[in-house]
Amino acid sequence: MTVKDQKGKVLFTKTKEYEVYDLHLPSNKGGYLGFDDWDLTAMTHIVDNALEPLETDSETYVALLKEDTKSVDIEVSFSYLYEEGGSAVISKVNKKVEFGK
Amino acid sequence: MRFLILCLLLVSLAIAPHAAFAGSANTIDEAAAAYNSEKCKECHDDIHKGWSSSWHSKSIVDPRTLKTFRTFILSGADKLPGVKRSILRDMCLICHAPAAAAASDELAEKISGLVVTAADDKDASKREAATKELSKLNINCLSCHGAKSVGPGSQIEPNKIYGPGKGEPPHKDAIGYDTVKLPSMKTSEFCAPCHHGCPPGMSSKECPTQWTVYQEHYLAHGGKQTCQECHMAGEGGASHSFPGIYEKDFAKTAVELSLDAQPTRHFYQLTNKVVPAVVMNVKLKNIGAHDIPHG
Numbered sequence: 001m002t003v004k005d006q007k008g009k010v011l012f013t014k015t016k017e018y019e020v021y022d023l024h025l026p027s028n029k030g031g032y033l034g035f036d037d038w039d040l041t042a043m044t045h046i047v048d049n050a051l052e053p054l055e056t057d058s059e060t061y062v063a064l065l066k067e068d069t070k071s072v073d074i075e076v077s078f079s080y081l082y083e084e085g086g087s088a089v090i091s092k093v094n095k096k097v098e099f100g101k
Numbered sequence: 102m103r104f105l106i107l108c109l110l111l112v113s114l115a116i117a118p119h120a121a122f123a124g125s126a127n128t129i130d131e132a133a134a135a136y137n138s139e140k141c142k143e144c145h146d147d148i149h150k151g152w153s154s155s156w157h158s159k160s161i162v163d164p165r166t167l168k169t170f171r172t173f174i175l176s177g178a179d180k181l182p183g184v185k186r187s188i189l190r191d192m193c194l195i196c197h198a199p200a201a202a203a204a205s206d207e208l209a210e211k212i213s214g215l216v217v218t219a220a221d222d223k224d225a226s227k228r229e230a231a232t233k234e235l236s237k238l239n240i241n242c243l244s245c246h247g248a249k250s251v252g253p254g255s256q257i258e259p260n261k262i263y264g265p266g267k268g269e270p271p272h273k274d275a276i277g278y279d280t281v282k283l284p285s286m287k288t289s290e291f292c293a294p295c296h297h298g299c300p301p302g303m304s305s306k307e308c309p310t311q312w313t314v315y316q317e318h319y320l321a322h323g324g325k326q327t328c329q330e331c332h333m334a335g336e337g338g339a340s341h342s343f344p345g346i347y348e349k350d351f352a353k354t355a356v357e358l359s360l361d362a363q364p365t366r367h368f369y370q371l372t373n374k375v376v377p378a379v380v381m382n383v384k385l386k387n388i389g390a391h392d393i394p395h396g
């Protein structure tokens with residue numbers, strides 16, 4: 001999410017990552033090396049905050065602005081990281097909010 | 102390990118080495134012969150084009166697949182005593198290159214060697230030649246339509262075409278093949294053997310694959326659609342391009358993103374100052390059948 005003022009200056013940004021990390025630990029089946037590296041069942045979910053099917057994630061943010069702010073342009077995008085250095089925007093929403101009207 | 106990067110490939114890996122699938126084919130052409138699908142495109146040009154753009158059409162030669170197999174061979178097979186490179190056939194190629202099931206142990210080791218060459222060789226012409234040779238083993242029409250099932254245990258049946266039962270063309274007259282109605286081709290279970298990769302009964306928590314996640318995170322929560330209804334939608338419900346998360350237009354269909362933003366004011370009570378503020382609520386709904394990132 002990015003919030004910019006009427007001059008295009010970035011006032012607020014926020015990023016949320018959905019990710020799954022599976023790692024091999026010494027305590028895992030068979031240790032580190034060999035075919036365990038290819039064994040999904042020998043991995044430990046260190047981080048699993050994937051968004052499951054039919055689930056909705058909702059986040060609320062408040063951006064405090066300067067007194068002379070007339071309007072802000074908000075852009076929210078959902079990107080998918082396909083590989084290191086290779087992400088793509090899958091969906092994007094823009095909204096303009098005006099003050100003093 | 103970054104799971105999302107590997108998951109597409111890992112799902113088709115079996116967890117423990119299967120019984121060896123040693124066949125008798127000593128050349129790639131020999132192994133691929135039973136899967137020759139050249140005749141299919143003469144009548145099914147649109148479907149052939151769809152398949153050509155699919156990941157199935159590069160199931161062994163996609164660069165990411167090649168590199169993953171390369172690592173499997175060099176860091177797995179080559180380092181363990183008593184393990185031969187032919188294990189690639191038994192663990193991976195049963196799904197990634199069904200025709201390789203017919204490979205003799207010697208040919209299976211040669212195929213593994215070609216994978217390493219295609220992924221790593223410094224000489225571009227050697228990489229290209231190895232890739233071209235391996236591409237004969239990619240999943241094609243008969244990988245799915247030539248047997249009653251796919252994946253481990255699947256056996257191609259000569260001169261038979263299996264179809265889901267929607268106006269089968271006259272295969273008998275055209276190419277001498279019997280057409281056999283196979284309603285299970287419309288079910289998710291048909292795809293499962295290759296998009297699963299876990300021992301039976303293993304949960305998504307222990308083994309998150311496309312299949313376990315689909316079952317436990319989608320069907321169990323009210324999801325109704327089959328693999329085919331999403332991944333073969335379009336072209337009258339028979340798209341063979343099998344779009345997935347890597348196709349951005351298709352990926353878009355898996356999420357709903359919304360933003361509500363309202364102007365407000367914030368009162369700094371210590372400084373008696375009021376400033377404008379904006380309250381923003383973002384909602385992201387996963388309307389697909391797999392986790393994001395998917396398992």
